[in-house]
Amino acid sequence: MSIGNSPEDNRPSVEDERPSIGHALQQARIGAGLTVEEVSAATRVRIPIVHGIEEDDFSRCGGDVYARGHIRTFARAVGLDPEPLVGQYDAEHGGRPSPTPAAPLFEAERIRPEPRRPNWTAAMVAAIVAVVGFAGFTLVSGDGDGKDTQVAEGTAPEVKPSPTATPVKPADPKPDPSDSAIAAVPKDKVTVQLSVVDDKSWIQAKSHNGKLLFDGTLQKGDTKTFQDDERVDLILGNAGAIELFVNGKKIEDEFERGGVERLTYTKGDPEAG
Numbered sequence: 001m002s003i004g005n006s007p008e009d010n011r012p013s014v015e016d017e018r019p020s021i022g023h024a025l026q027q028a029r030i031g032a033g034l035t036v037e038e039v040s041a042a043t044r045v046r047i048p049i050v051h052g053i054e055e056d057d058f059s060r061c062g063g064d065v066y067a068r069g070h071i072r073t074f075a076r077a078v079g080l081d082p083e084p085l086v087g088q089y090d091a092e093h094g095g096r097p098s099p100t101p102a103a104p105l106f107e108a109e110r111i112r113p114e115p116r117r118p119n120w121t122a123a124m125v126a127a128i129v130a131v132v133g134f135a136g137f138t139l140v141s142g143d144g145d146g147k148d149t150q151v152a153e154g155t156a157p158e159v160k161p162s163p164t165a166t167p168v169k170p171a172d173p174k175p176d177p178s179d180s181a182i183a184a185v186p187k188d189k190v191t192v193q194l195s196v197v198d199d200k201s202w203i204q205a206k207s208h209n210g211k212l213l214f215d216g217t218l219q220k221g222d223t224k225t226f227q228d229d230e231r232v233d234l235i236l237g238n239a240g241a242i243e244l245f246v247n248g249k250k251i252e253d254e255f256e257r258g259g260v261e262r263l264t265y266t267k268g269d270p271e272a273g
Contacts, residue, residue, distance in 0.1 A: 023056075044235065046235075062217065069257075188229070191227045193225045194244050195222070196221065196222050196243075199241045201237055205234055213232070235263075240255045247267070
């Protein structure tokens with residue numbers, strides 16, 4: 001007589017019953033009455049990426065950082081709590097990378113030998129001997145008549161005044177890079193300069209007539225400048241890693257790390273864009 005497994009052993013686990021990330025987002029979108037195009041416009045995530053996420057294909061996101069950011073914005077747009085979905089993504093993709101341990105800041109200081117002190121006693125004895133010897137030589141150095149030999153005074157050498165030194169003019173201070181950038185911006189165009197200060201970022205830039213100026217990923221330390229007669233349209237991936245200057249002025253907006261921003265700027269102040 002064999003003992004069979006109980007029916008409870010064949011029941012699926014809670015994790016098996018949990019829907020995939022893409023399926024959960026798709027059902028929430030349909031339940032909210034939104035189309036893929038409306039979600040793309042609300043989240044500023046491109047339509048192909050929205051379709052890929054709903055199919056659990058995150059290869060178009062450009063990496064784990066961007067994937068987490070897209071999941072968060074997508075979930076908020078359709079009324080879901082993003083944290084369980086991000087946690088599910090981390091569990092299915094190996095988890096978040098562990099932080100790199102910091103290197104030791106200081107090394108043990110080497111013990112230096114104590115420097116030898118000078119022998120002041122010997123130096124003082126030598127000085128006394130020299131003084132006594134000089135005094136004795138002075139007493140016996142007179143002539144035969146007992147008169148001291150006079151030393152003729154020589155003509156003091158003429159001291160020529162040194163020419164007046166020409167004052168050195170201090171060098172002009174170097175202009176601040178941001179000041180020179182502002183001065184170089186033409187008034188009749190819109191100029192956008194962006195730099196990646198942390199991590200990396202995907203960038204797309206277009207002119208006013210839809211011409212593609214740039215589409216790619218910039219690494220930390222990379223800088224790009226775009227210019228057009230009327231308008232520059234931007235899409236910034238991982239916008240929190242970007243430092244942005246428009247028409248020579250720094251944009252002070254605090255962008256979300258891992259978030260995607262769609263921006264448009266025209267001639268004049270950044271506020272005019």
